[in-house]
Amino acid sequence: MKGAFWLLALFAVAVAVTLAARYNNGYVLVVAHPYRVELSLNLLAVLLVVAFFIAYFVVRLAVITLRLPTEVSEFRLRRRRQRARRMMLDGLKAFFEGRYAKAEKASAAALKLRESSAVSAINAVIAARSAHELRKYSQRDAFIAIAENDAPKEIALRLVTQAELLLDERRPEEALKVLQSLGATEARQHTAVLRLELKAQYQLENWDAVLDLLGQLEQRNAFDKALVRQLRCNAHVENLKSKISTPQTFKGYWQTISSADKKDSKLAAAAARACMAVGDGVTAHQIIEQSLDGQWDSELVELYAECLGNDAVRQIERAEAWLKFHPNDASLLLALGKLCIHGELWGKAQNYLEASLSLEPGHPSHLLLAQLNEKIGRHELAKTHYSKGLELALKRLEAG
Numbered sequence: 001m002k003g004a005f006w007l008l009a010l011f012a013v014a015v016a017v018t019l020a021a022r023y024n025n026g027y028v029l030v031v032a033h034p035y036r037v038e039l040s041l042n043l044l045a046v047l048l049v050v051a052f053f054i055a056y057f058v059v060r061l062a063v064i065t066l067r068l069p070t071e072v073s074e075f076r077l078r079r080r081r082q083r084a085r086r087m088m089l090d091g092l093k094a095f096f097e098g099r100y101a102k103a104e105k106a107s108a109a110a111l112k113l114r115e116s117s118a119v120s121a122i123n124a125v126i127a128a129r130s131a132h133e134l135r136k137y138s139q140r141d142a143f144i145a146i147a148e149n150d151a152p153k154e155i156a157l158r159l160v161t162q163a164e165l166l167l168d169e170r171r172p173e174e175a176l177k178v179l180q181s182l183g184a185t186e187a188r189q190h191t192a193v194l195r196l197e198l199k200a201q202y203q204l205e206n207w208d209a210v211l212d213l214l215g216q217l218e219q220r221n222a223f224d225k226a227l228v229r230q231l232r233c234n235a236h237v238e239n240l241k242s243k244i245s246t247p248q249t250f251k252g253y254w255q256t257i258s259s260a261d262k263k264d265s266k267l268a269a270a271a272a273r274a275c276m277a278v279g280d281g282v283t284a285h286q287i288i289e290q291s292l293d294g295q296w297d298s299e300l301v302e303l304y305a306e307c308l309g310n311d312a313v314r315q316i317e318r319a320e321a322w323l324k325f326h327p328n329d330a331s332l333l334l335a336l337g338k339l340c341i342h343g344e345l346w347g348k349a350q351n352y353l354e355a356s357l358s359l360e361p362g363h364p365s366h367l368l369l370a371q372l373n374e375k376i377g378r379h380e381l382a383k384t385h386y387s388k389g390l391e392l393a394l395k396r397l398e399a400g
Contacts, residue, residue: 084113091126104130104139111146121151125161132165140165156182156190163196172203191222207235207242232261237270244274251283262287263294269303281307289318296322298331305335312343330360337368346376363389363396 091107094100107127111120124147131140147158159178166175179197194217201209211232218228236257243250254262254271261267268291275284284307288300304319316339319332326332333356340349349372357365366389373382 080113081115084110084115084119087113088115088119088123088126091123091130095126095130100130100133103127104134104136108143111143111150114150117151117153121147121154121157124150125157128161128165132168137169160193160196163200167196167199167203170203172200176200176204191217191220194220195222202231202235205238207239210235211239229261229264233264233267236261236267240267240270240274244277247278247280250274250278254287263291265291265295265297265300267291269300272303272307276307285315292322296326298329301329301332301335305338308339308342312339315339316343316345316348328359330356330362333359334362334365334368337365341368341372346372361392363393365389366392 087106087110091103091105091110094106095103104127107123107130110123111127114120115123124143128140128143128147131137131143144158144162147154147161151158159182163175163178166172166178176197179193179200182193194213198210198213198217201213214223214228214232214235217223218225223231239253240250243253257267262271268287271287272284275281275287285304288304288307291297292300292304301319301322304315307315316336319336319339323329323332323336333352337349337353337356340346340352350369353365353369353372356362357369366385370382370385370389373379373385
């Protein structure tokens with residue numbers, strides 16, 4: 001519709017010009033001594049229009065000719081950038097597909113085209129990660145060096161990548177130095193950087209640093225809560241092992257642990273064993289009781305029976321209180337049997353051990369019943385329990 005409008009307008013102008021020229025009798029006299037030229041006004045108008053268009057095209061041709069080198073240079077630059085971007089995308093695609101050899105080749109080729117510093121840094125990082133996956137560590141380090149030279153401002157990208165690859169190679173000290181070289185920059189506080197630092201400290205067994213980083217990451221909800229509890233528990237357990245030689249240091253550290261963490265059965269078991277190792281059975285009892293009151297654990301209750309103190313009656317009463325809530329726990333019944341043997345309550349011990357066997361047959365219960373029957377003079381019954389216990393122990397070894 002728009003084209004038709006312009007066509008009609010052009011025809012209208014042509015008709016108007018033709019009519020104007022037909023009724024125009026004017027002329028123009030050009031005197032250039034000794035010449036005199038007389039032209040009609042219509043011809044002069046046509047000549048001026050033709051001269052204008054010729055001058056316009058001459059000027060345009062001159063401008064295009066002068067700009068031609070620049071246009072060619074810009075065209076080549078665009079082609080080069082397009083090629084570099086295409087190679088970068090090919091490298092990225094191949095890397096995420098797990099085709100590391102192709103990714104390294106494409107990214108290395110893109111690096112040679114020397115795009116912008118950010119693009120060069122990305123290509124160098126992809127090439128380095130691909131070489132790392134192919135276990136070509138010297139080439140990996142070379143690509144990291146290229147990233148440093150070609151893109152010196154992309155510090156975080158390069159250092160985070162380098163630290164992650166070093167950690168994967170089990171070189172935590174070097175990885176930690178790389179992360180620390182970030183200084184007090186904003187990137188140092190990124191969650192991903194803190195996670196890498198946590199991994200490095202965990203590999204180095206710097207448990208205090210691990211606990212500090214876990215606190216920061218937990219506030220950011222960076223890990224599953226169950227995983228945070230597990231990692232914190234492991235760190236506390238390892239710390240307790242290093243403080244076992246000094247009871248006062250051990251107790252001081254135990255007081256710094258939160259009440260929620262103290263209820264963890266694995267941590268409570270480690271702390272109780274540490275106390276037993278230095279002969280502090282009272283504290284061991286308290287630790288286990290506090291944990292079992294908060295969260296029941298059958299394996300921990302077995303350890304409770306191994307913490308034999310001077311007040312066996314109190315331990316038995318505490319275990320019998322748990323039995324009201326866990327009447328069918330074979331481990332608790334076995335623990336009560338041990339405690340009753342320690343307190344020389346033979347009848348109760350036999351009842352608890354037999355009840356444990358009825359729920360879960362196992363060689364520890366048979367062994368205790370055999371020892372109990374020997375003490376009270378039932379040697380034949382003791383032999384029977386020894387035999388059954390040995391049979392169950394052998395079956396367990398074969399199954400394992």
